Amino acid sequence: MYRGREAGTVRRSVPLRVLTYLAVVVGIGAVGAVVVAMTRDGEADTPLNVEAVGITTGGERVPLDEGSGDEFVPGTRVLADAADAETLAQEQRGWIEAADVPDLGPEYADLIETALLDLNTLTFDNGAAPAGLSPGWRHVWPRDAAMVAAALASVGHTVDATGVLLYLQDVQGDDGLFHARYLNDGSGGVPDDRGIQLDGTGWMLWAAGRVAAETPEPERGDFLEAVRPLVDSSTDAILRLIDNEDSLPPPSSDFWELEEGELTLGTAAPLLAGLESATEIYASLGEQPTAGRAADGAERLSDSIHKTFGPGGYPRYPGGSEPDASIAFLLPPMSSTAEPAVLDAWSDAVQEMERPAGGIAPGAGWREDGVSWTPHTAMYGLTMAAAGDDETALETLAWLDEHRTSRGTLPEKVLADGTPAQLAPLSWTAAVVVLTAVELTE
Numbered sequence: 001m002y003r004g005r006e007a008g009t010v011r012r013s014v015p016l017r018v019l020t021y022l023a024v025v026v027g028i029g030a031v032g033a034v035v036v037a038m039t040r041d042g043e044a045d046t047p048l049n050v051e052a053v054g055i056t057t058g059g060e061r062v063p064l065d066e067g068s069g070d071e072f073v074p075g076t077r078v079l080a081d082a083a084d085a086e087t088l089a090q091e092q093r094g095w096i097e098a099a100d101v102p103d104l105g106p107e108y109a110d111l112i113e114t115a116l117l118d119l120n121t122l123t124f125d126n127g128a129a130p131a132g133l134s135p136g137w138r139h140v141w142p143r144d145a146a147m148v149a150a151a152l153a154s155v156g157h158t159v160d161a162t163g164v165l166l167y168l169q170d171v172q173g174d175d176g177l178f179h180a181r182y183l184n185d186g187s188g189g190v191p192d193d194r195g196i197q198l199d200g201t202g203w204m205l206w207a208a209g210r211v212a213a214e215t216p217e218p219e220r221g222d223f224l225e226a227v228r229p230l231v232d233s234s235t236d237a238i239l240r241l242i243d244n245e246d247s248l249p250p251p252s253s254d255f256w257e258l259e260e261g262e263l264t265l266g267t268a269a270p271l272l273a274g275l276e277s278a279t280e281i282y283a284s285l286g287e288q289p290t291a292g293r294a295a296d297g298a299e300r301l302s303d304s305i306h307k308t309f310g311p312g313g314y315p316r317y318p319g320g321s322e323p324d325a326s327i328a329f330l331l332p333p334m335s336s337t338a339e340p341a342v343l344d345a346w347s348d349a350v351q352e353m354e355r356p357a358g359g360i361a362p363g364a365g366w367r368e369d370g371v372s373w374t375p376h377t378a379m380y381g382l383t384m385a386a387a388g389d390d391e392t393a394l395e396t397l398a399w400l401d402e403h404r405t406s407r408g409t410l411p412e413k414v415l416a417d418g419t420p421a422q423l424a425p426l427s428w429t430a431a432v433v434v435l436t437a438v439e440l441t442e
Contacts, residue, residue, distance in 0.1 A: 176237025209277025
């Protein structure tokens with residue numbers, strides 16, 4: 001992986017030696033329990049189960065297996081054999097034309113446009129924005145959906161972004177908290193018993209702030225009125241969670257999708273991002289007392305995070321030594337500030353999480369299977385763009401571009417030999433690519 005300002009030679013891919021396979025079950029990642037084939041050397045040999053998502057007759061979204069012969073209408077994700085292909089294609093072309101597509105030059109144009117097409121394809125009419133469209137991923141995760149909403153708003157599609165937030169507002173619990181993931185039908189139903197994941201509340205508040213900032217002034221009041229239940233409920237929930245002597249939330253599962261017995265930075269950092277966004281939202285509404293409460297909570301939580309996690313270089317667990325990708329959540333554009341110590345810790349962490357193909361793992365303590373995860377790699381590029389390190393951000397986008405599927409989609413994973421794996425597209429990665437491009441052009 002790229003090393004930011006101290007960039008060195010990118011480690012070359014090492015070939016998979018397909019010798020003896022061992023099937024292992026891992027309870028992490030977007031899908032939870034997944035059976036993964038491993039080589040004798042301990043490197044994953046996960047297949048690419050879904051290579052793309054197409055739009056067929058009536059606007060239905062369908063997953064396409066790797067090697068599928070289905071063809072798209074050029075410049076769209078509409079299947080050429082759909083009965084209403086031309087109408088659907090015109091709609092999607094019009095959507096792209098209406099977007100403020102960031103221009104990073106011809107070498108990045110296809111990457112960005114394809115990411116936008118895939119985001120449009122994976123955002124349903126009811127506002128559901130699933131992580132992907134293979135069986136284990138066709139659900140709405142609040143953290144993934146937050147990235148989608150922010151990305152859509154960043155290119156001017158604030159109406160679609162609002163729809164994503166309203167979908168999550170409708171399924172939010174009365175206590176302001178969110179389950180790990182939801183069914184796409186808007187019923188509020190959940191596909192399993194993963195339970196509540198506290199970071200979702202922070203992510204949705206952060207996304208609301210991002211969409212508010214991108215919404216044109218004449219419509220901003222209507223937007224804030226529409227999402228007011230989400231903003232109020234989420235703010236109150238986070239303030240309750242940190243209403244204790246330590247000003248820290250309780251343990252919760254986070255983006256690692258593991259049961260946790262102690263607090264992780266992956267839970268604390270998104271809640272801080274949420275309170276900072278809430279402060280800005282209430283201040284923009286002229287509601288200073290509520291803005292003050294949110295600001296006070298953000299200050300207390302920030303102080304506690306830096307006191308608790310800072311001495312160890314911001315590891316995943318307090319008192320631990322192994323960092324993970326949640327350090328990115330303490331940096332812009334998630335956080336309102338870029339503390340030098342956090343930037344340094346993030347740079348060090350990326351080196352520890354580097355994988356053979358050039359990307360990074362979710363954490364230094366992640367299993368040694370050689371797999372790069374594109375959402376976390378993309379988050380590195382986003383934070384570098386926000387920090388003004390354009391060179392590293394562009395290098396990261398170039399790496400993602402080089403590891404797309406034959407359909408041009410961004411996969412969730414990249415194996416040690418550089419092969420795309422698991423499923424594509426992944427909405428989180430596509431969204432962060434768009435956000436990075438926008439950061440680089442502002």
